[in-house]
Amino acid sequence: METVANKNLIKGGEFLIKDITPEEIFTPEDFTEEQRMLIQACKDFLEKEVYPKVEALDEAKDTSLMVSLLDKAAELGLLGAGVPEEYGGMGMDFNSTMLIAEYLGAGHSFAVAFSAHTGIGTLPIQYYGNEEQKKKYLPKLASGEWKAAYCLTEPDSGSDANSGKTKATLSEDGKYYIINGQKMWITNGGFADLYIVFAKIDNDKNLSAFIVEKDFGGITMNPPEKKMGIKGSDTRQIFFNDCKVPVENLLSERENGFKIAVNILNIGRIKLAASAVGASKAALSHAIRYANERKQFGRLISSFGAIKHKIAESAVKIFASEAATYRAGQNIEDAIKMYKEAGMSDSEAKLESLKQFAIECAMMKVHASEVLDYVVDEAVQIYGGMGYSAESPVERAYRDSRINRIFEGTNEINRLLTVDMILRRAMQGELDVMGPAMAVAKELMAIPDFGAEADTSLFAAELKAVKNFKKAILMVAGAAAQKLGKGLGEEQEIIMNVADMLIETYVTESVLLRVLKMAQKQGEEATALYQDLARVYLYDAADVIQKAAREAITAFAEGDELRVMLLGLKRFTKLEPFNVKAARRRIADYLIEKNEYAF
Numbered sequence: 001m002e003t004v005a006n007k008n009l010i011k012g013g014e015f016l017i018k019d020i021t022p023e024e025i026f027t028p029e030d031f032t033e034e035q036r037m038l039i040q041a042c043k044d045f046l047e048k049e050v051y052p053k054v055e056a057l058d059e060a061k062d063t064s065l066m067v068s069l070l071d072k073a074a075e076l077g078l079l080g081a082g083v084p085e086e087y088g089g090m091g092m093d094f095n096s097t098m099l100i101a102e103y104l105g106a107g108h109s110f111a112v113a114f115s116a117h118t119g120i121g122t123l124p125i126q127y128y129g130n131e132e133q134k135k136k137y138l139p140k141l142a143s144g145e146w147k148a149a150y151c152l153t154e155p156d157s158g159s160d161a162n163s164g165k166t167k168a169t170l171s172e173d174g175k176y177y178i179i180n181g182q183k184m185w186i187t188n189g190g191f192a193d194l195y196i197v198f199a200k201i202d203n204d205k206n207l208s209a210f211i212v213e214k215d216f217g218g219i220t221m222n223p224p225e226k227k228m229g230i231k232g233s234d235t236r237q238i239f240f241n242d243c244k245v246p247v248e249n250l251l252s253e254r255e256n257g258f259k260i261a262v263n264i265l266n267i268g269r270i271k272l273a274a275s276a277v278g279a280s281k282a283a284l285s286h287a288i289r290y291a292n293e294r295k296q297f298g299r300l301i302s303s304f305g306a307i308k309h310k311i312a313e314s315a316v317k318i319f320a321s322e323a324a325t326y327r328a329g330q331n332i333e334d335a336i337k338m339y340k341e342a343g344m345s346d347s348e349a350k351l352e353s354l355k356q357f358a359i360e361c362a363m364m365k366v367h368a369s370e371v372l373d374y375v376v377d378e379a380v381q382i383y384g385g386m387g388y389s390a391e392s393p394v395e396r397a398y399r400d401s402r403i404n405r406i407f408e409g410t411n412e413i414n415r416l417l418t419v420d421m422i423l424r425r426a427m428q429g430e431l432d433v434m435g436p437a438m439a440v441a442k443e444l445m446a447i448p449d450f451g452a453e454a455d456t457s458l459f460a461a462e463l464k465a466v467k468n469f470k471k472a473i474l475m476v477a478g479a480a481a482q483k484l485g486k487g488l489g490e491e492q493e494i495i496m497n498v499a500d501m502l503i504e505t506y507v508t509e510s511v512l513l514r515v516l517k518m519a520q521k522q523g524e525e526a527t528a529l530y531q532d533l534a535r536v537y538l539y540d541a542a543d544v545i546q547k548a549a550r551e552a553i554t555a556f557a558e559g560d561e562l563r564v565m566l567l568g569l570k571r572f573t574k575l576e577p578f579n580v581k582a583a584r585r586r587i588a589d590y591l592i593e594k595n596e597y598a599f
Contacts, residue, residue: 010334011368011430011431013360013537016313016422016473017433017474019433021513022520025517026327027323027490028326029514031099035095039103044106045072045073046104052476053065054232057231063191063234067191079117079141079144080142082123084126084127084138087134089418093333095333096183096326097271100325105136105274106277106279108400108402109233110232110394111231111278111279112187113234115231115268115275117141118265120196121141122138122141124150126438127249127347128256129251130326133251141194147188147190148192148193148195151189151196151198151212151238153183154181161258161261162206162207164207164257166199167181167199168200169202175246175247176203176245176246177210178244179218180242182372184359185225186236189235193215194213195211195212196212197211197212197240198257203499205255206255207257208255209250209251210251210263215567216245219240221243222237222239224236229235229396230399232402251343264406265356266355269408270325270407271358272369272407273321273369274329276368276372279400280321280371282397283379283394284314284393285380285596286308287311287383288302289310289596290392294383308584309590310381314375314379315587315588316587317371318354318597319599320370320510320511322513323514324360324364324367324511328363328364331357332415339355362415363414363507366414366415366499366503367503372401373401373405376394376401379398415495416495416499418499419502422477433474437474437477441479444475444565458519459515463509465538466509471575472549472568475572476497476549491556493555494556495536498552505541507541508537508539511538512534515527515533527566532586533587536583536584545573547572553565553566
């Protein structure tokens, strides 16, 4: 896409050590007219088909209603949007499939069923299947003729997926794998025609993956689980009792299942981030409309400062999360193109690009899911007592939101993974973290340069603040790694502190670059409100980073080292005074006038 330059130079995790320009990132404002038509198609589908039936979905006694909605989505091509055209799909690029995830993300239980089918149900075959498997199964999945589910989690193996006990044994005639075991929390389990099943062959150390048709037999299941939220999503325990799977239905190679699971989860994480952004926008719009209708003390509650704060802070978080999510999504798409130009097949290129940006996928899953939790919580508060009533749309949004911090790897696991992946890449020489970290350590001992002439261009001071955030990360992570060595892996609190610093820095940089890119095209005056959004987010992020860093530093440093690092932290998180209350008021007033989230 012409709107993004130097894209091939950006690697996963490189944001920590590289200055990124607005021209190098993709923003939602760069979407084409065709992609905007796709957004409208998704909105229309929810309005016409899903929203009138959300209550019926939650109360349904069987799966027929959900299946019928998936069939209607298939008629629009939505189930096969990312499937290559040669296998019956639409062959859309990665960020277009992200758009679909976002705008269907407001569809409550339907969004879960949809993402399970199109993501973890279909993509293992699309990315890892051989030609025969793709030809046999992808057209059925893209058309919606068959529905898919993904069977990884077991009663005793959740986050530690490779510890699963489900077994596959080769039959005496060598024609089948006989699978025995139990899977749980299987989305779409009750109506799926095809399951991606993970099991260990004999006494293998690692999982293998299998394409299992329901008609193979030997498959039973419990009734649907009763859940806090996403009640319309069919979730079951699945039992495999001497299920005979033809040997040709082994997916990829033996013991490659754990690798498949990890890489498919990378996709699931970034798509979940997009979905959470869409759900956040919908929840905030409900809250704004209610605030514009509800009167207390003779005034609309939208006129009160406390309510405006809630509306504005929610909008700031959504706008920033959206910026970072699509920045990462386009980085993935750009990497796919680069790898294909280098000679990789389509599926190989996609897998390699997702592996390259696994750090960003993990970060955005955490950020967007926690933004959604914040937004729905504040939406319930704006509704007051009505927000606690099942008659309000935000009550369902509140309950449905909570699972997202558990889906696709818990947020705690994703925080640990974020730091672990950066450290591993640094040790392997893929990211030059040591050089910048040593430079920061040297800077701590130097006298600050107070005489430098200030750059007065738009966001110069803010982007300098982001540079300092990166220095804070390098200071804390570098000192912790040096002081604790291999023992750092056991200090999960410190690792999660560093992860929070990384996430907030990445998102802050993303929102600043997004608005700067807008200002370069539209002018500073036309983007004044967007500048407010970015500056408020920066202000909030500085507090998060400062607190996380202080907690980490005081956990492993003492004496002179502690004092020097705390002084450095104060320098690296210092901001110029900014009237955030006035900025939030301007943001809230605009949305109150528009009567919805309108950025």
